[in-house]
Amino acid sequence: MPSTTEPDAQGAHFVGGTPFFASQHDQRILYALYVPKDHTAEAAPLPLVVIQHGTGRSAELYRDRWKDFAIKHRCVILTPLFPAGLVEPRELHSFKFLEYEGIRFDEELLYIVDEAGEQFNTETATFYLHGFSGGGQFAHRFFYAHPDRLAGVSIGAPGRITQVDDSLPWWLGTGGFKERFGIEVDLDAMRKVPVQMVVGGDDVETWEINNVGGPNWMDGVEKTGRTRIERLECLRANFDEHGIEVRFDVVPGVAHKGSAVIPVVQEFMAELLNQR
Template sequence: MSQSPERDAQGAHFIGGTPFFASQHDQRLSYALYVPKDHTPQAPPLPLVVIQHGTGRSAELYRDRWKEFAIRHRCIILTPLFPAGIGEPGELHNFKFLKYQDMRFDEELLYMVDEVGERFNAQRERFVLHGFSGGGQFVHRFFYVHPDRLAGVSIGAPGRITQLDDTLPWWIGTADFEERFGVGIDLEALRSVPVHMVVGAEDVETWEINNVGGPNWMDGVEKTGRTRIERLRTLRDNFEAHGIKVRLDIVPGVAHQGVGVAPAVQEFVADVLARNLTS
């Protein structure tokens, strides 16, 4: 773990766009990186930006699309991969809700962050986290459990939202949150994290998010809005009612496309990195 990557036939795969590495904590899971090619173990650790995939598991696409950003803004991009089918064949949604059977996907991400910090000379105490669609579901729930680990969070077009409301059952709301996750909601910590929400202005298809009776359906979802735009506005209003400031971008001409909203996300992340947040 502590051995420095070498710029040779072996070490060449530890800089630039890397392969997917099995997590050393749980080898069912893996991650890839983009590491600026001039970064060395002797240099100050670079900030870490985590891009969480959605249902389609497009982790490699996000790694490659964030390459130029990593070079320009001097950071390391981490793209976790939580495979479909963990626990049961064809299972698609478990990571979005953080806890599934014996797994805590939020904690597994933190193990990856710590591993990357050690192996690739990255800051690991606090990092920027973005996710789109199913990734947007994961990141806002991760934010509730681990605000102390986040330098900023960008929530992209989640189809299902969890409001800060202890009168509503998990995962529509946060009733029994402490029993489930071992920590309470820390509103002061949440208020200290820069929050971005983003969705395409043409993201209006509802076939995937209004699937009554589906494995990721819960009665009450329909009350949060019909489209992803409406649901994200509901989440924004919920945050602001609790004193959490939100930047909301509704991107013209973009449907349900993570790549399409990427420029708005990168503008937010660049602003966070420019604040010179360190570990």
């Protein structure tokens, strides 16, 4: 008989850095986690930190870069993966705008979060969300739709922003938001959520975000700024106009690289976790 002290061959893959699992709601959508190895089903549930990938889909990289944070601050890291080409070959940007061809990416994230809560003993009533670049686009639009589910949101260097402004059409603004998503933008709820905006001080290349005529372009984007720094400053001003407080971090010497702003994002998240 095998020793009772031997590792559990099945259970060993459900702690630490996990494999990518298929969402049971839509198996085209995946997620992985980092779960502290001493966390058990009998323990109190741990807080959940969701790190949303950008266009490059670097979900595994982010999971691994947040490992030490999870161990130190006693939380679970969840990294969703919305595959490219999900509906159409070579399609890259759909998840950033919450909905595409009938797929509601905001709702799919909530299904994943709830599933993770059931399977990995983590808190799901509210969670913490960070995204960089395309992930930053998703994060702030998710914030508009579901502020009640967020304990904090970190918006990293979005190339295209959506302002809280019903006079502008979606996705430049929130015009038609309720008709499109069936949800009212709840400013009172948004004002209760701690918000970070973060961008590198050298994030000034514009080739990817000033692509007039591209599949992720709308006329009017150019009015929000030339660089990602300027566009994030525009979003901060918009939030300020609506009474939404923002911690604004410009990281010196950093260009457009999500992994390079992780320490500043972790500082923000650690402060929130320590205040629990």
